[in-house]
Structure formats: C-alpha cells, structure tokens
Amino acid sequence: MNEVIKSIKRTPYQSLAIFLILFFTLFLSTIIFIALTFFNSFLGYVETRPQVTVYFQNKTSSSQIFKLRDDLTSSGKILSIKYISKDDAFKIYKDLNKENPLLLEMVTADILPASLEIYAKKPIFLPEIADYLKKQAGVDEVIFQKDIVNQLISITNVLRFTAIIFFGFLMFMTVIVLIVITSFKVALKKEEISLLQLLGATDNYIRSPFLKEAAFFGMTASLMSFAIISLAIVHFNPFLSSYLRGIPTLAINLYLYTLIVWPVNLYFLLITLFLSLCFGIIISTLASYLAIEKYLK
C-alpha cells in the first residue's frame, strides 16, 4: 500500500487521469447495468401479466361469465383462464391500497367489475380472442396488452443493443486511454525497470507494482461511482415507489437464482457493487498489463 501511495505522489497528474477515466467508465457502466436490469425485469413482469383481460358489466351474471370461459377454453387457443370475481377484485384493491384508508372507504365490492384474465397459447391468437370477446354480450371492456408487450420488447432490444455497442466502445476507449497513461508511468520508470531486469527480477516482480496500483485505482473508482449511484437511488426511491406502485416485485431469473431488482434491496446493491469492483479491477489491471508487457517485450 505504501508503494502505491508513493507512486501516486510521484506521478499525481497521470494518477488523477487514470482515476477519472476509470470513474467515468464505471459510473456509466453501473448506470447501464442497473437500467438494463430494471428494463429486463419490468419486461418479465409485463410478460407474466394476463395477455387479455376482459371486464364484465355489473349486470352480467357469473353463469354467463363461466359459459364464456368454457367456450374460450374449448376453442383450443387458450393456455389458461383465471376468473376474478367482484370479491376477489375488492381483495386485490384492498391489498394495493392498504396504506390509503380514504380510497378504501370510497370503494365497495359492488362497483368493482368481475373479470377474466386470459393467457393464449400463441401470441397470434390474441387479436382474434380480443375481437371475439368485444362482440359478446355483458362485456364492458377488453384490455389487450400485446402492443404494450411488443413495444416493451422492442424498446428493451434497442436499449440492450445500444448499451452493448456503447459499452464496447467505452471499454475500448478506456483501455486505450489507460494504456497510454500507464505507458507514461512506465516510461518514467524505464531506468528502474532496466536495473531490476539486470539484477535478475522476474517479469512478474516488475509488473507487480503497476498491477497493484491499477487494482487500487479500479477499486477506488468503483467504490466512488457505486457510492454516488447508491445515493442517487436512495434519493429517487420515493419517486420510483410511487411510479411503480402496484408492482410488488421486479426480478430477473438467473440460471439458479432469482435476483429481486425492485424494491431496491441489499442483495441487488451488493451484486452491483461486486460486478462493478470486478469490472473496475479487471479493466484497469488489463490495461496496465498490456502497457507494461509492451515495454517488457
């Protein structure tokens, strides 16, 4: 650690430049990571919502609704149908608004409509099912989410593609800039390196202080950028809470683990920090390694 601090003191401007470029890269990368994770989990959430929801008029009897449900089921195009009675709807409403007694007082089970939540076997059946439902007696409203899902999928794809291109460019630019700056540092130590080689130092011994310093910068930049982003998340949490009201959790499925993204939680933050640290350390040590390797060869 002492050697790292000494080295920073000897080349303060180069050290500052390395820190700033790493900070900038890690800050943007962490924001991209969080945004993509949110979008993916939100898409996952929307995809699990009913693909067609049909709300019935108050006068529609449950037997009429069940008949319609049976007709749809027998069509062979339906994956599943869930019946939500007026009472079920009221329970859901109460659950969603348990912190707002005023809203609870104003609503009773009578004014909430019964509904069917319908999942089709294939997305191409959705318009047909929606059209069929709109023509049925006793139907108040048909909500067909295909367009929303499609839009979200296309937005997420564009975002993912743009993020990958941007991230690749950012990585390339950062590594090049770091190699250039580290090369200056190496050049300043040219005599010392030659001497160490003559004394019988291994390449690893010569690389070691440069790599330690790079890891230190990667780690510090990562911690700083994470701290700022965490403060921003804490600051915007009330806004996000009101915006995402009604969505209990957002999660992404990893192979063996489901990562909960919303509400913001310690695990998600720790994983983000871990990835940011790994990325920061890898990118900075890689650039240093390449810069010193060029000189050693």
Next chain:
Amino acid sequence: MIVFDKVTKQFPLGNTGLDEVSFEVEENEFVFLVGPSGAGKTTILRLIIKELSPSSGTIVVDDLDIAAKKFSQNVDLRRKIGVIFQDFKILLDKNIFENIALGLKVVNFPAHKIKEEVKKSLAFVNLSHKEKVFPSQLSAGELQRVAIARALIGDRKIILADEPTGNLDPKTSWEIMKIFKKIEGKKTILFATHNTDIVNSLQKRVLVMKDGRLAKDQKKGGYDL
C-alpha cells in the same frame, strides 16, 4: 566460470562488435578487460548478462549455455551476476538502504534478513552511516560504493564492472579499487577499464581488445594496447 568460444557479434547495421573472440575465465579469477573505445569491451559484458545475443559462437556462464537459441533462463543467469556501471545507475528516488536492498528483493530474499544483509554490505563499502541518505546527497565515489554494495549483495558469483572508475578522480578510483581488492579471490571479476595506472599496478590477467578481436591475453599484464 565464463567461456567464450569463437563468439561473433554483428549489429543490425552491419558493424562488427566482436569477431571470433575466445577466452576462458576461471572461478574467482580477476581479469581486466582493456582496449580503446569501441573495441568490444562493453559488448562482452552485455553478452555475458544476456542483454545481447551473439551472432555465432558459444558462451557458457557458470554451466549455462547462454548462446543457445532456446536459452530462457535470463533471470537465473542474472541472479548470479552483479553489474557495476560507470554511471552508477542508482535510483534517485530511493535512499541508499533501499537501493542496496533492491539486489535482495528481486531474488525474493527473506524480508526479515534484508536489513541485516544490507547493513553488512554497507559496512563492507564503509557507508554504514549513510543508509538513510538519498543519492543526491552523496559524492561520485560514494555512489560508486553504493553500486558495488548492490552488485555484491545476495552472494552473486560473478562481478562485471564496466569502467567503474571512469567518472572518478584518481584518489577516489583507488578507494574503489581497495574494495575490489577485498573481494579478489572470492568472486569472478571481469573489470573493463581505461585506467592505465590501475591495470599496471595490480598486475592481474589482462584481455586486450582491439577492433572487436582479442588482441592479447596476458597472465600478469599491463595496459599495453
């Protein structure tokens, strides 16, 4: 300890550094390497520490065939050799203790023994009182003594000295030679120099280089070009 057999070194631009040079240096022998500038003295030293590779011929250093194409033991080779330069090559941002300790640190010497070894080495070159001093505060003679201490530390078998008195006045040069006298017979020493007085006075073996060739090899020679 050191064997050169018909060693030729051609530089990329076509000039010849060495031309079929052959000699042998026994273990713990003291040999002067003399000759005019450009005669090939430094090329011999650079070949021994494998800073250069020969164009042809064989070089064996402490049983290592370092001219072999597949030779990859540069680190092992250099850990056997201490090098002293005319311009000292002392790191200005490290104090004297740190400069000398470098010779041990690079060979992974146990950290707890480094202090003791460096102190012994400083005492050997009469610089015990200057261990915390920085190079800019030392005279040329003292800097060369630091360089010698660094070259000797870590039990290196071979000492290559490339005109170590070249930048020093006659009195200081003799102080440096006194240190070499102390290690004579304990290390294999190859001492490249232009200093006529030193070569003539010590009456050691002298290899005389001229135009990249070994012109003379005298057992107890003088500075005779």
